[in-house]
Amino acid sequence: MIRAGTRITLFFAALNPEKTPRGIILCLWLTELILHIHLENRFYLGELWEMVKARDSRGVRLESITVICTQQLVPPKEVSKLRQHVSRVEYKLEDEYLSSRNGMLPFLTFRDFEDEE
DSSP states (O other): OOOHHHHHHHHHHHHOTTTSGGGOOSSTTOOEEEEEEOSSSOTTHHHHHHHHHHHHHTTOOEEEEEEEESSSOSOHHHHHGGGGTEEEEEEEEHHHHHHHTTTOOOSSOGGGGSOOO
């Protein structure tokens, strides 16, 4: 069984050109990530940081990352550090995000990566 955290780590590794064979940049046209964090952990901010930094250093900077938390699970100060390598970084609590999007969450969230028992 693979835990959700392992899958998230693999997702970020696949997007990180420093961790792909021969430094291949996958999803070259990826410009925006919306991350829905609901697990009570510190998230995988290190892997996210490494990925955005590596993509930026190769000229494929993400335009936008939005971090949505069910609670304040990730410190906003840590999320704001991503601004060094991403053009726009937003941090929102789930209720605030839902009210701005008519109650709709993004189609794909990390909740979708959980294993069913």
